[in-house]
Amino acid sequence: MTVEQVFREEHGRAVAVLVRVFGDVDVAEEAVQDAFAEAVRRWPVSGPPPSPAGWIITTARNKAIDRLRREAVRDGKQVQAALVGDVEPVEEGVVRDERLRLIFTCCHPALAPQARVALTLRLLGGLTTAEISRAFLVPEKTMAQRLVRAKGKIRDARIPYRVPEKEDLPERLSGVLAVIYLVFNQGYGGRDELAAEAVRLGRALAELMPDEPEVLGLLALMLLIESRRPARMVDGELVLLGDQDRGLWDRALVAEGQALVRRCLRMNRPGPYQIQAAVNAVHSDAARAADTRWDQILKLYDQLMVVAPTPVAALNRAVAVAEVEGAGAALAIVDELDLPGYYLFHAIRADLLRRLGRVGDAAAAYDRAIETVENEAELAFLKRRRSRLP
Amino acid sequence: MMLYALNMIQPVGEKPPPEALEKVMAELGVIRRDLEAQEAWVFGRPLHGPEASTVVRCRGDEIVAMDGPWTEGKEFIGGLMIIQVRDLDAALQVAARYAKATGLPLEVRPFQGGSD
Incomplete structure (x- = not known):
């Protein structure tokens, strides 16, 4: 296994274990980064260790202890420096999977939705701030601030690091799933690496729950x-x-x-x-x-x-209605929906109008869809569709 | 343990009728006794409205006291509770009880240096 593969597979787990040991996201993140840097130096020479994940976690733990001790000594906190040595050891090989707790921390409802996505990608996916900012088309500085703020809130407000209790679990879990699906949909428009990351997170979650x-x-x-x-x-x-x-x-x-x-x-x-x-x-x-x-x-x-009656679900249902009962029945449903900002609403409506031979109305609906769409490929598609109207 | 302030956000204007208020007060009493039993209660009181506020500020060397709230707003802090619990989830659970009892939103804010 190359360092890069281990990084992809094990970054989240390593950060999660270190967060539990040290109770601090920043300390964990830096230590895991240090450990991977060390791996990049060493593994090509000495070959990868028998348990790469265990090696990373043990190395990260030692790096964190060194760092905390140095800082404590520098700040004159001798007692604290001594205490740092008592951090519970991490056994190489059998590493308890702590990712589940970390996922719930990253997706906590007290964090802003954008911050949840960014933190999940950063801590569990191991994406760099630059990669995340590119994926979400925001300046890197903005994304960096968003992450710093979210981590600050986890620390200052003490957002817990644990799987929620039973009564809160369904709601909190649906929050986690929403974050993963949002990442996936961000990747749908061509940013393949995000879709792949979402699938990876989805697999991890399925393994854990x-x-x-x-x-x-x-x-x-x-x-x-x-x-x-x-x-x-x-x-x-x-x-x-x-x-x-x-x-x-x-x-x-x-x-x-x-x-x-x-x-x-x-x-x-x-x-x-x-x-x-x-x-x-x-x-x-x-x-x-x-x-x-x-x-x-x-x-x-x-x-x-029945289980989740949202306007978007009703819109998707209308597409099926068009195939089973005809475009007229589907249009009647679509026209009852209030989704003016959603490009698919206009695109589906345009297609139904086209099928019903209402060309002028279809063109107008395509225009609305073209105004509201964000993704480039979808925009090109809609323009093509509109130009093909008779 | 962590210290959190729960600020009850109240709209300016109409007050609920006395009989409704009585029910709310009884409910608040129950919550307080529960919190005391869990050793989570630190302090809590309703505040008088902004009409009872005075602002004190420095103007050069002079200290000036003026009638009225710090800012005119549509909302004011109608009361505050300070609780001591293990983490934000526990604080949010307490806030949820207050929100349910009063129908008012609450701001949950951690105190600095409040953990041990």
């Missing part, structure tokens, strides 16, 4: 959407699900996602992510777009409207 069906549901949803990435862009142009070359889909991801959906069904505790994953599993089942079981998809959206 295998009995939470929504955790598995989110992972399944991401895997099934991710499986279509190779078919989604052709020559830099966005291709809709119905027009995609299904031979390009990643069958391994499809199989993994579908297996997870089946596992969720057996658990029989449906939730919004599981249902959306099931919708995607139905799409993945169809060898050709024409074979899609829209009746099943409509049933799933009916179920989604």
